[in-house]
Amino acid sequence: MRYQPDWSVITNNLDIFFKGMYLTLEISALSLLFAIPIGILFGVGRISKNPIIRFISSVYVEVMRGVPLLVILIWIHLVLGQFLKLGAFWGSIVSLAIFSGSFIAEIVRGGIQSVPKGQMEAARSSGMSNFQAMRLIILPQAFRKTLPPMASQFIILIKDSSLVSTISAVDLTLKATNLAAISYRYIEIWTFVALLYFAMTFTLSLIIRQFEKHWLKSEY
Template identity: 45%
Template sequence: MSRTSKRHWPWHLLTIAILAVTALIFWYATVSTAYKWDWNNISNYFYYNKEVILETAPSDVEVTSIDQQGQKTIITLVDYETNEEFKITAVAEQIKVLKGQELTEGDTITSTTKWTAGPFVKGFWTTLWLSVVSGILGLVIGLIAGLCRISKNPTLRDLSTIYVELIRALPLLVIIFIIYYFFGTILKLSHETAAIVSLSFSAGAYIAEIVRGGIQSISKGQTEAARSLGMGAASTMCVIILPQAFRRILPALTGQFINLVKDTSLLSAISIIEITRAAQLATTTSMKPFEMWFCAAALYLLINIPLSILAHYLERRLAKSD
């Protein structure tokens, strides 16, 4: 064991003790509220066996016979009023009626089951793809706005500054409502489109500042050297400056994407079923608020912890290379 490790192990023990005390406080809080934890059937909110109805009664009928013919079964139905006879071919395992049973119109005769994604899986997928699409668009918007922020053209500089400061001054929820209710009504935007536009423009404003800071961190001497070699402003920016700037801002961009994933939780306000909305719906039907919100927290961690690890890894790599 190294000397540094020997000095640090008491602090690690203190960390464990603090975590243990925190867990004890949490346990006492749940006991004092007399809450009964119940994790049964929680898996149904991730994946469940859904009944798929294959055949229903065409009218008020009686099941007069169920005949096995090889691998198939013939179900005979007779209408009460017209005495019309109906025959249905089905697999024995799919039959949900008995001989002599009376059925009303719409009653299930045969059905099967299939594994179907529950609200948490659907919400996880919605959160993931909305974050990816909004992140890509936000990166494009942020790159353009960041370049405009350092442009020599006063109009581009002013417009980009107004955009960045306006977005940063407004809560994201207000932006979502404005785009969904105002622009969404005028342009007939879907829930998902309004969500992507809101997240993209919000993320773009913060990414613009990250890009601007990254570009300005590059020595001006490199720009002057490129110009002395006959390179134009555009080629200098694309070939010399931006590659170095992006290398420096990668950890910050990763952190911004983590924030973007968490920001998707606000989309429940416009009825998009992402992770938070899925937890709300699951809580309503199951009456298990603690379990459902812990499941939601676990899904967010499943996305964000790998991103956080990636951000720390990039920071260490860049620190070594510098």
């Protein structure tokens, strides 16, 4: 028998989908909030003159970038979650923050290395310590260069957050999965979910483009 679409499953459950969207954005935003300081810390560590700090930072970045996010989510949920009592919500945020932090670390490292070396030399010659020069001179300049890729990382984070449903975090994907299991309207539900994810990421992409245009104009 030919399949007959029934889109009433969407209109009758819009509150469920929009609540799932909100939770997805909340998880993504909080993860990014924690991922940024992690990324800055290890990004600076990657170019540290201290070999131990540089080694630790490099190991963190390479391990996190080399292990699938799904594995990290499950490991943190099953291992750290048992000791810290994180729960699915905070376990998801910790996992995403640690995972995204490694990518942000590379963004930060690239931003710092794009600042001319003469800036550090000038700061040091004026009497600043390495820490002061990095905090007051180098990082502010690097920050301007890293904002666009940081914003793009947030879009990637939203898409990656769909995996948190595997540890029972109640996001858009899990709500859709539960609703589909009850209604058996898989085509309608997952089509709509795909459109919602596209709407979130595309809207953010437009905002980022406008921000980049404004940012470039302000530089001249």
